[in-house]
Amino acid sequence: MASSIRIALQKSGRLSEDSYQLFKACGIRFDYGTGKLKSVSSNFPAEFLFLRDDDIPGYVEDGVADLGIVGENVSVETGRQVTTVHKLGFSKCRLSIAIPRGDVYNGISDLQGKNIATSYPNLLGKYLTGEGVQAHIHEISGSVEIAPSIGLAEAVCDIVSSGSTLMSNGLKEVETIFRSEAVMIAHASLSSDKQALLDQLLFRINAVQAAKN
Ligand code: ATP
Ligand code: ZN
Structure with missing residues (x-):
């Protein structure tokens, strides 16, 4: 049983604040904006990595991160083999x-x-x-x-x-x-326990998005 899922977010840029706010709205707490490269959530089995957006598809393809948030423009441009699991509606x-x-x-x-x-x-x-x-x-x-x-x-x-x-x-x-808009991308073959964590996360994201509309 994997203890947690690793999520890559843009360290500082146009995606950062909305990415953080999305997790916050999902009730997932972690330290952000402290200058650290890594942060472990205090209430969800997730670890966050803060990276340049261009590097995120490669880390997700390689499985260094299980999930990432990037602009579709960057994801497609890099040509990395990742799965787009959800459109997030920001950074259009x-x-x-x-x-x-x-x-x-x-x-x-x-x-x-x-x-x-x-x-x-x-x-x-x-x-x-x-x-x-x-x-x-x-x-x-x-x-x-x-x-x-x-x-x-x-x-x-x-x-x-x-x-x-x-x-x-x-x-x-x-x-x-x-x-383009911000998307959540995932490693092509997640283990079943990580997939279960992704499903929990997507359930919360859908609820947050439904409440907004
Ligand atoms: P990094 O330092 O992480 O490499 P960057 O300078 O390459 O950052 P940003 O300018 O922060 O990237 O943009 C990140 C993403 O936000 C872009 O790839 C695009 O998807 C989206 N984006 C860029 N410009 C805009 C804009 N003017 N309005 C909305 N979204 C944008
Ligand atoms: Zn960039």
Whole structure:
């Protein structure tokens, strides 16, 4: 009998607070925001790991963590073999292609042969292939939206929620390639006792979500 389940959460970022609040609403207490990498719940058989979001799918695939909360965008981009067990309804955003505001855009074929800067080369590559467009994908890890103004790329593919970051960088959104929200992911083959703990957790999450609606 496994004594507990290990859950990976983003250490500090856009997913962190809502992830913590979700467990709190489920009545699961643990120390959070103390700077520690690990915390054991005082009232549920769970241990929490605090990590960079990009690392979470890999830890869950490897079984270092049994469960994790990440954006679907990150989970799909990493291509890790994990099971999406629940959509959580927060951190909703989209991955979109944007170009300088003054540029003419008639459709996706306008991107043929162009340089596109992104932190999501796999999602973008699949989308372009599906559309029959060949473009040069420049993978950069941050500040993607400044790429056109410094001459690094003619377009970007980045996370958008309100669109204000694009606007303040003189860009306009022309294609949405992926819609994302926070999801709970699980290791592909959980032991039956860990699966039982996951089922308990999902039961509580469903109750919390039902109460909100
Ligand atoms: P880390 O330091 O952990 O690597 P990060 O900077 O890569 O963090 P965040 O900016 O905290 O990541 O974003 C985490 C996730 O939150 C994103 O992968 C996405 O799913 C979602 N997200 C990003 N931007 C927004 C936004 N503006 N509104 C809502 N959700 C967002
Ligand atoms: Zn990250």
